[in-house]
Amino acid sequence: MTPSSKTPPPSSARLFSDSRDPAPPAGVHTANIDGASRGNPGPASYAVILRDPSGKIILEFAKKLGRDTNNVAEYYALLAALDYASSHGISSLRIRSDSELLVRQMQGRYKVKSPDLKPLHERATKLIRQFSYCVFEHVPREMNREADALANRALDEASPVKNEAKSTTHSLGSSSSPPHPARHSIRRIRSRFTKGAFVPTDPVDLPEGTEVFLDVNLDHPK
Numbered sequence: 001m002t003p004s005s006k007t008p009p010p011s012s013a014r015l016f017s018d019s020r021d022p023a024p025p026a027g028v029h030t031a032n033i034d035g036a037s038r039g040n041p042g043p044a045s046y047a048v049i050l051r052d053p054s055g056k057i058i059l060e061f062a063k064k065l066g067r068d069t070n071n072v073a074e075y076y077a078l079l080a081a082l083d084y085a086s087s088h089g090i091s092s093l094r095i096r097s098d099s100e101l102l103v104r105q106m107q108g109r110y111k112v113k114s115p116d117l118k119p120l121h122e123r124a125t126k127l128i129r130q131f132s133y134c135v136f137e138h139v140p141r142e143m144n145r146e147a148d149a150l151a152n153r154a155l156d157e158a159s160p161v162k163n164e165a166k167s168t169t170h171s172l173g174s175s176s177s178p179p180h181p182a183r184h185s186i187r188r189i190r191s192r193f194t195k196g197a198f199v200p201t202d203p204v205d206l207p208e209g210t211e212v213f214l215d216v217n218l219d220h221p222k
Contacts, residue, residue, distance in 0.1 A: 024092070024094075024133065024135070025092050025132070025133050026053070026092075027053050027091075027092055028053055028092040028093065028094050028133065029050060029051065029052055029053060029058075029085060029090050029092065029093050029094070030050070030051045030055075030093075030094045030096060031048055031049070031050045031051075031081040031085065031093060031094070031095050031096065032048070032049045032051075032096045032097075032139075032144055032146060032147040033046070033047065033048050033049075033074065033077035033078055033080075033081050033095060033096070033097050033147060034046065034047050034074070034077060034097065034098065034099075034144055034147035034148045034150070034151045035047075035070050035071070035072070035073025035074035035075070035076065035077050035099070035151060036070065036073060036148070036151040036152050036154075036155060037068060037069055037070040037072075037073055038155065039067075040069055040070050041067055041068055041069045042067060043064070043066070043067060043155055044064070044065040044066065044067065044068035044069070044070070044072065044073040044155075045062060045063060045064045045065055045073060045151045045152070045154040045155045046062065046063060046065065046073045046074070046076045046077035046080065046151055046154075047060075047061065047062035047077060047147045047148070047150035047151035047153075047154060047161075048060070048061045048062070048077055048080050048081045048084070048147070049146055049147050049150065050081065050084065050085070056165070057163075057165065058164065058165045059084060059162075059163070059164050059165070060150060060161065060162070060163040060164075061080060061084070061160070061161065061162050061163075061164075062150045062151055062153060062154035062160065062161040062162075063080075063154055063160040063161070064154055064155060064160075069116070070099075071099070071101060071102070071114070071116075071117060072116055072117065072120065073151070074097065074099040074101075074102045075102060075117060075120035075121065075124065076120070077097075077147075077151075078095065078097070078102060078106070078120075078124050079120065079123060079124055079127070081093075081095060082124060082127040082128060083127070085131070086127060086130045086131070090131075091131055091132045091133070092131065092132060092133040092134075093131055093133070093134050093135075094134075094135050094137060095134070095135070095136045095137065096137045096139045096143075096144065097136070097137075097138065097139070097144065098138070098139055098140060098141045098143070098144040098148075099138075100138050102136075103136045103137070103138040104138070105117070105121055106121070106124065106125075106128075106136045107136055
């Protein structure tokens with residue numbers, strides 16, 4: 001992987017290429033994120049460990065995703081961290097990940113070529129505009145062991161793993177609900193437009209009444 005030309009960061013949040021900013025604002029929260037996939041693609045999960053400015057853990061959250069790649073799982077972890085922080089009044093956030101791909105893509109140093117990652121990257125880019133300060137830091141795997149262990153624990157358990165510090169909830173906002181990145185879940189299902197309707201050509205096992213959005217490629221119809 002070689003870095004491409006830089007693209008401009010979102011206008012409102014401050015993005016940095018590494019963590020060595022000489023004067024970060026006060027009150028920066030830190031989120032360690034990780035994604036896991038056994039098989040790549042295979043059974044996947046993600047984890048978020050969020051700390052307040054003093055270093056105290058205020059949230060541990062992990063969840064299964066189904067069958068996906070490690071890179072997709074990493075992005076779901078990022079979306080969960082951003083969702084939770086933005087809904088709990090956190091305006092300054094440091095994201096730490098051992099995924100160089102995710103970090104460099106969010107910094108604008110790598111292009112996002114994967115069709116599976118593009119919509120996730122776009123969603124994350126929109127979310128960080130809600131922050132006054134957001135920095136992405138690539139860390140070695142050994143510095144992200146807690147998030148890695150939590151993601152793997154989620155793969156082994158039937159229900160999501162969640163531990164939210166009650167003593168800090170009041171200072172973060174009125175909502176105490178966990179992040180719900182499932183609402184951003186994206187699956188690509190091939191369809192054929194026939195007699196005025198889109199007919200799936202791939203197997204579909206969605207629950208009855210599931211709302212879906214269609215991105216139609218008109219450049220190369222089949």
